[in-house]
Amino acid sequence: MSDTDIIEQLKQGSELAFKKLVDTHQKLVVNTCYGLVQNREDAEDIAQDVFVEVYRNIDKFRADAKLSTWLYRIAVNRSLNHIRDNKKHKWFHSFEDEVAAKNKAVMQVSTANSDEPEYDFENKQRAIILKEAINSLPQNQKVAFTLSKYEELSYEEIAQVMDLSVSSVESLLFRAKKGLQKKLYKCYKKKCM
Amino acid sequence: MKCNKVHNKLIFFLEKELSVSEMEQVQKHLNECSECALFAAEMKNTLRILDSDKVTDENPFFFTRVKARLEKQSQEEPVARPVLIRILQPVAFSIILLLGIYGGFKLGQTPKVAITDSSLSEQEMVPYWNELQDEPIESFLME
Incomplete structure (x- = not known):
């Protein structure tokens, strides 16, 4: 199943397509988050949020864009938000x-x-x-x-x-x-x- | 090539991002300078960590957790509040706030003492506010 098929089926609410998307891109998202937050548990936690956001906003996804680019963007933004929220006074x-x-x-x-x-x-x-x-x-x-x-x-x-x-x-x-x-x-x- | 120049180019040397001539120059310096060679070795070992420090295994329960989170979030979604509540609530809070400010002003004002000719009322009121006027400290000490 290609990314386009997954997105099309996900737009129709297919849970199987969502599972496929999560399974296929799990490592990509977790690894990106891990590279930024440097903690495995936090990275998995953020990655779960990334997929929830993908599920909720799949209608906003442009067909001409690359799915992995979108996933990287959400993962980076979420990780940076996490870092900002957890930033202690280390000045x-x-x-x-x-x-x-x-x-x-x-x-x-x-x-x-x-x-x-x-x-x-x-x-x-x-x-x-x-x-x-x-x-x-x-x-x-x-x-x-x-x-x-x-x-x-x-x-x-x-x-x-x-x-x-x-x-x-x-x-x-x-x-x-x-x-x-x-x-x-x-x-x-x-x-x- | 001098040591500080090599230090500036070392990471690019290790990543093989320098031109052929620069690569040769740095390599030549490292062969001659033991201190730079030591730092280069340490830097190489440190940067090598990046190759192994990656998430390679997949969590088998990952999808289940994503699904659980999705369900939890949809349950927690707040129900849209009626328009009346959205308008009435701020109005009610504003009224309470204004009443509070008004009440604060009222409480903060000093009570006005009615000035009358009768000495009795003056005697009654004055000691309450300022006893020193009626009984000066000097006379108290003299006694």
Whole structure:
């Protein structure tokens, strides 16, 4: 069943078509949300809302548009709303402070489980540093970077999802990588990685 | 190529997004500079995490949860309120608010003391408001 068939049947209220849509695109939506919110439970929760929104607004979907682009857009918007709603007052916390705090948490977990191999611990630390560095990027750069790295979308596809020109996406990704590199180097110098 | 220049290009080097000549220059520097090579290795290991940090498995109960959420939301949808209630409710709240403000003003006003010639009424009222006028502190201390 193609996307067009699914949409047509869904417009007629077919539950089977909705199940097909959810099953086919579940990974795409959850992964996009996960790339932005960095938490599996939250990502699944947001993804469920995404599909509910799709079900409710299927009549508004334009036939000439691509279903996956629409899904990416809703997933990105919902994830950004979630991040904004959950944003705590972190204005006075620097990137290094946050990394240090997370490292401390990892250290506590690691000490409790002494069987954990050392390389696993190092990778966990690296993952925390990387996630914090991605999270500290400006919103547009973060979205472009996530779509590029987590969903492996091309510049053209990212441009469609974000409603930008391809050159803008190129610029966003260039600045995102530069920013990430700068943050990782700063952290490396301060021995937090 | 200097170290700081290599640091600026390292992420693009690791992603193979540099021109052939730049790739060669960075590689040459990394072969010679151990400090930059260490950072490059660390950066490579860190960025590699992105390849594995993805949701690969599907939740078998995902559709059931979406359906449950959909049903829950349709049950919770508020029933459209009649027009009369939509108009009457703000009007009633406005009246209550105005009455409250009026009542507040009334309560806040000091009671007017009726000025009469009779000394009795003055004696009755004045001590209530200001005892010092009738019994100055000096005379009280003198006694």
